[in-house]
Amino acid sequence: MEATGDSDAIAVERTLAGDRDAFRVLVERHSPNVFRLAYRMTGNQYDAEEVVQEAFLRAYQKLSQFAARANFGTWVYRIAANYAIDRMRQRKSEDANREPAPRANDDGIEVDAMSFVPDSAPNPERLAQSEQLAEHMRRALRQLTPAERTAFVMRHWGGSGIEEIAEALKSSSSAAKNTIFRSVQKLRRALEPFVEPRGQARSVGTES
Amino acid sequence: MNHPNEEDLIAYHGGDPAKREVIASHVADCLECRAELTRINAVLAALSSLPVPDPGADYGARVWQKIAPRLPERPPRRWWQLASSSDLAAGWRAWLEPRRVMAWAAVATIAIAAFIGGRYSKPTVTSNETVTADASKIRERVLVMAVGEHLGRSEMMLIELGNAEPENSKQKEVNISTERRRAEDLVQENRLYRQTALEQGDTALAGVLDELERVLLDVAHSPGEVTPAQLDEMQQRIAARGILFKVRVVGKELQQRERTAAPATMQSGSGTGERNKI
Numbered sequence: 001m002e003a004t005g006d007s008d009a010i011a012v013e014r015t016l017a018g019d020r021d022a023f024r025v026l027v028e029r030h031s032p033n034v035f036r037l038a039y040r041m042t043g044n045q046y047d048a049e050e051v052v053q054e055a056f057l058r059a060y061q062k063l064s065q066f067a068a069r070a071n072f073g074t075w076v077y078r079i080a081a082n083y084a085i086d087r088m089r090q091r092k093s094e095d096a097n098r099e100p101a102p103r104a105n106d107d108g109i110e111v112d113a114m115s116f117v118p119d120s121a122p123n124p125e126r127l128a129q130s131e132q133l134a135e136h137m138r139r140a141l142r143q144l145t146p147a148e149r150t151a152f153v154m155r156h157w158g159g160s161g162i163e164e165i166a167e168a169l170k171s172s173s174s175a176a177k178n179t180i181f182r183s184v185q186k187l188r189r190a191l192e193p194f195v196e197p198r199g200q201a202r203s204v205g206t207e208s
Numbered sequence: 209m210n211h212p213n214e215e216d217l218i219a220y221h222g223g224d225p226a227k228r229e230v231i232a233s234h235v236a237d238c239l240e241c242r243a244e245l246t247r248i249n250a251v252l253a254a255l256s257s258l259p260v261p262d263p264g265a266d267y268g269a270r271v272w273q274k275i276a277p278r279l280p281e282r283p284p285r286r287w288w289q290l291a292s293s294s295d296l297a298a299g300w301r302a303w304l305e306p307r308r309v310m311a312w313a314a315v316a317t318i319a320i321a322a323f324i325g326g327r328y329s330k331p332t333v334t335s336n337e338t339v340t341a342d343a344s345k346i347r348e349r350v351l352v353m354a355v356g357e358h359l360g361r362s363e364m365m366l367i368e369l370g371n372a373e374p375e376n377s378k379q380k381e382v383n384i385s386t387e388r389r390r391a392e393d394l395v396q397e398n399r400l401y402r403q404t405a406l407e408q409g410d411t412a413l414a415g416v417l418d419e420l421e422r423v424l425l426d427v428a429h430s431p432g433e434v435t436p437a438q439l440d441e442m443q444q445r446i447a448a449r450g451i452l453f454k455v456r457v458v459g460k461e462l463q464q465r466e467r468t469a470a471p472a473t474m475q476s477g478s479g480t481g482e483r484n485k486i
Contacts, residue, residue, distance in 0.1 A: 020279060027275065028268030035267060039260045049263075053275050060279050137258050156252060163441060172435045177219070184218045188251050195254045 008072040016063055023063075027056050030073050034080045040153045041084040042091075043142060051087055055080035077158065081150055081168040088146035133194055140190035147171075148183035155180050211238065217245050349466065351408060355401050355417070356462040358394070362420055363455050365390045369427060370443055370452070374436045382439050385432035392428045395421060416458050423451045 014022035031052055038051035059066070059076045066075055141149060147169050154160040154168060166176035212231050220231055235241045369387045402417035423446055430442060
């Protein structure tokens with residue numbers, strides 16, 4: 001991790017010194033991670049890929065501001081989160097203007113064509129159940145506001161700290177905490193009927 | 209304790225350790241809250257299972273192909289160009305600040321001492337040893353003095369930041385822009401001293417300066433005005449690193465080194481330097 005940080009710092013210095021190919025190292029190293037964040041935030045591959053590209057373009061343009069920062073990965077992650085919020089807001093307003101009929105499968109459940117991932121579960125019934133649950137989860141995530149979704153993704157999938165989230169949301173720490181709480185609360189309300197806690201109440205500290 | 213509310217339980221995993229401990233001990237004895245926490249965890253666990261498509265091993269290369277044609281050319285920096293400011297005049301003013309000039313002067317003195325040491329290292333074995341030892345002493349003393357002063361300024365800034373607080377309970381933001389500006393300056397100096405210490409083989413000093421740099425960067429990158437909660441978090445982060453204590457210890461060590469190095473500077477070949485003692 002330290003070695004990656006050092007090598008990132010060298011790549012940044014070389015880029016700033018005019019060696020454009022040095023930036024390639026940073027792009028290739030951090031793209032998959034930024035993609036995971038962007039996909040979880042936007043919910044589709046097309047937008048996620050756009051967020052990734054835009055994040056690195058912005059990072060390149062602002063690189064001189066980064067010069068003294070400690071971690072390039074965290075920095076570009078935050079740029080991506082910032083842009084993804086704008087992208088989601090734009091999408092929401094486009095969707096509101098267009099009032100699209102959601103694509104639906106035979107059961108009337110909305111389908112996100114880009115998010116099918118092969119499931120290795122052998123049982124067709126289980127497969128259907130897990131796919132249904134996945135659809136419920138995608139729908140619940142779509143119901144969150146861009147800020148709530150960003151806060152949730154950064155906190156629970158990205159492991160980001162409150163300050164980092166507050167910076168991405170351009171809000172105070174306490175507002176960011178509140179946004180995280182609201183997002184989880186909404187997801188609970190939407191998903192609890194479909195999610196069964198495993199076994200009885202477990203003791204604290206055993207959760208993953 | 210009373211039953212934790214939903215917000216406490218949701219924040220349980222990432223919350224502050226003290227609060228987490230209190231909730232954990234309550235939940236261990238309270239079936240109702242344990243069940244509630246289990247339901248929250250079940251939803252979070254289900255969401256964690258939501259897959260993300262694998263973009264492929266060559267994804268980074270594909271991103272590069274897409275963005276490379278859109279990247280503007282960046283002209284190589286020249287010595288007069290600044291790393292982080294497009295405002296040349298402001299930059300010069302910044303670099304000509306007395307403190308920074310002092311830092312550069314210290315490093316320049318070290319370089320000159322090194323040059324002299326090398327220049328006169330040929331004639332005889334005896335004079336070689338003598339002059340090199342003198343140059344080494346000068347280098348070390350200059351570094352010790354300059355870093356000692358730098359640590360003193362850093363300590364003062366950190367103490368002031370540690371003592372900052374809202375004037376009353378209604379104040380929503382605390383202005384720390386002065387500390388932030390000082391941290392920005394100190395970061396530049398610190399980097400210079402850290403690199404010099406490394407070049408001098410003083411890895412212990414370089415290590416402490418590296419830790420200090422991280423804290424200074426944290427302050428330098430904070431907003432000029434922070435909420436009391438943000439300030440509290442920042443103060444806790446600084447306290448958790450124990451940097452103030454380390455800075456004080458190193459400062460004392462440097463004073464000691466300065467005292468012992470001073471009389472020896474005019475003597476020749478008296479010792480092998482005191483690097484890595486901190």
